[in-house]
Amino acid sequence: MRIMKNLKLLFAVIALAMMSCAPESMKYYMKRYTLDFEGANWDALVDNPQYGGSLLYSATPYSWYDEETDLASDSTSSEYFGQYYWDCGAALSNYYTTSYDLAGKEPYEEQLTVFAEGAHSGKNCIVCTSYYSDGADSRATIYFKTKRSFIESMWIANTQYSRYAVKNGYRMVEPLAEGKSIYIEAEGFICENGKEESVATAKFYLYENGKPSFEGWKKWYMTSMCEVDIVKFNLKLDGEYDNNYPAYFAIDDIVVVRKELKEEYQTVAQD
Numbered sequence: 001m002r003i004m005k006n007l008k009l010l011f012a013v014i015a016l017a018m019m020s021c022a023p024e025s026m027k028y029y030m031k032r033y034t035l036d037f038e039g040a041n042w043d044a045l046v047d048n049p050q051y052g053g054s055l056l057y058s059a060t061p062y063s064w065y066d067e068e069t070d071l072a073s074d075s076t077s078s079e080y081f082g083q084y085y086w087d088c089g090a091a092l093s094n095y096y097t098t099s100y101d102l103a104g105k106e107p108y109e110e111q112l113t114v115f116a117e118g119a120h121s122g123k124n125c126i127v128c129t130s131y132y133s134d135g136a137d138s139r140a141t142i143y144f145k146t147k148r149s150f151i152e153s154m155w156i157a158n159t160q161y162s163r164y165a166v167k168n169g170y171r172m173v174e175p176l177a178e179g180k181s182i183y184i185e186a187e188g189f190i191c192e193n194g195k196e197e198s199v200a201t202a203k204f205y206l207y208e209n210g211k212p213s214f215e216g217w218k219k220w221y222m223t224s225m226c227e228v229d230i231v232k233f234n235l236k237l238d239g240e241y242d243n244n245y246p247a248y249f250a251i252d253d254i255v256v257v258r259k260e261l262k263e264e265y266q267t268v269a270q271d
Helices: 002-020 160-168 263-270
Strands: 028-035 063-065 071-074 076-080 083-093 095-097 113-115 125-129 131-133 136-138 140-144 150-157 182-192 195-208 218-221 230-237 248-261
Touching (some): 071 083, 083 140, 113 160, 160 248
Antiparallel strands (some): 028 248, 063 071, 071 140, 083 125, 150 218, 150 248, 182 195
16 A cells, blocks of 8 residues: 555656656646726726816826736826826726717817727727827837736727817818828837837728728737737827827727646646
8 A cells, every 4th residue: 555655656756747847838828818998996997077087187197907917007197287187098988979979079078989889898998098209208008017928909999089080170180181091000018127128019000091991899910019018009190200180099808818837837836
């Protein structure tokens, strides 16, 4: 009986040794997580009113974090003449429309309204506002707090503010001319020794040849991206240095892919 127990112990030690010596590629698997912005904690981050609300127009920083995907975002605001303004970032929204009717409001007052029948899934999404010109980096940014990962895809929609300006013109811009396009450029960075290094970019068209590229939501497969720590978004107007159109767009259902250690190797590592 003692011999059998000793043999079992020997086999267990051998198995553990073999597992610990296995090639790195065999120890890991790729796991997918989806950030859908659903739940009471996310609901509480939807500002009301959309423009001038107490969440985005405040001295208190607006930010969010999702523990499962490890994704986070911090918005920025500035103070002008004693009042705070939302400069850039990614804010929660549950406002939707498929109409250009602003009900007597200015387009910017509906800045969180997504031009779709609803969220891609559930009821919430995020709306990004992002500018980058003349050396002023006010790009909407999402980042992984602790675990460098790969963003596989996300769903994108236009906002009412953006659609209105492109269709009708507004303030500094005329209606988007035929032949002109507006696209999102996502730039991925890795952080080493306190420095950011750009490692990848991806592009997604919101408007092409003067017209919306799609209606409702469209999936963005970020195949040209790699594992990153940070993703910064910029809206660009083809053929122009500056994009003076409202730099707003919506995101939902971000799919994150992360390399995870298999359970059996977690046991070896702990031992």
